[in-house]
Ligand code: SAH
């Protein structure tokens with residue numbers, strides 16, 4: 089049984105060719121599945137009945153199954169989705185006045201073990217398939233429906249859920265292509281953001297294969313501290329990361345990189361560290377997104393106070409770097425950044441640098 093959610097437009101065309109069908113069948117089916125949100129071949133009225141019957145035998149449209157749905161007081165909605173063998177991942181919808189954003193997961197767990205991240209603490213099980221990644225958007229659209237103008241409520245997608253998208257690049261790129269394809273979701277490249285902890289060779293590949301908006305999780309102004317907070321820094325240190333950001337901008341749909349920076353009390357939030365950060369990013373056109381640390385049960389950090397965050401922000405702003413403070417959404421249902429844990433059967437049994445060794 090071929091799950092059609094696993095195929096981007098080109099692969100779907102090739103698959104229809106194997107079935108002895110013309111390329112335009114792929115376009116028709118894409119439009120049904122993604123634009124209309126229709127999983128049932130019988131409802132695809134512009135396909136011949138004989139083709140519909142054959143599709144029913146050899147193909148399906150199968151997003152991950154929902155285990156649980158939670159709604160926050162602020163309208164944020166989180167789905168726990170079953171991805172088999174005891175693993176589950178989370179997708180989060182964040183409504184705002186001018187947009188609806190879906191935060192999508194790309195792996196069951198994460199091998200990179202950043203010190204402040206709940207997903208990292210869960211360990212790593214496996215990469216999600218293309219169907220499991222695009223299926224989160226398919227499902228959320230299906231549940232949320234369309235607005236009065238007939239558009240899906242979800243206008244923006246951020247790959248900032250569980251996992252490191254650039255360590256699951258092939259499936260991530262396939263899913264991105266479906267988000268962008270005019271016959272599928274047709275989102276603008278500027279409205280789709282990949283967030284990475286800084287996998288340098290994969291940043292270059294993303295630039296060449298499917299450039300979308302890029303967010304880089306920085307969290308420290310120097311290698312000494314970043315090695316501790318984001319262990320993958322030992323493999324791809326800041327100098328290489330900054331150079332990769334500059335190369336990315338040659339093809340990026342936006343003319344800046346977004347740097348994410350989680351503020352941890354007394355660890356990375358001093359004015360001096362803010363000044364060091366300004367020097368670090370001197371040659372990279374960028375914006376900063378300061379994220380108040382979101383606690384989770386075994387966390388050993390504390391959130392920086394509002395005055396500290398403001399002072400840190402002032403230093404960046406004085407250096408003409410546009411800096412926003414991310415509002416915490418969905419905190420009451422553990423749907424905020426870094427709180428997503430899902431259910432992960434860790435396969436790595438890591439200690440320290442071990443996690444980086446499996447890259
Ligand atoms: N692996 C990718 C994307 C998923 S993490 C990455 O690291 O970029 C998405 C964002 O949430 C990252 O910027 C990450 O640093 C941040 N984050 C992780 N744990 C957090 C926490 N406890 N509080 C706030 N933000 C956190």
Ligand code: SF4
Pocket residue numbers: 198199200201202205206207208209249250251252285305
């Ligand atoms: Fe993985 Fe990102 Fe969490 Fe680090 S912050 S452990 S890279 S999901």
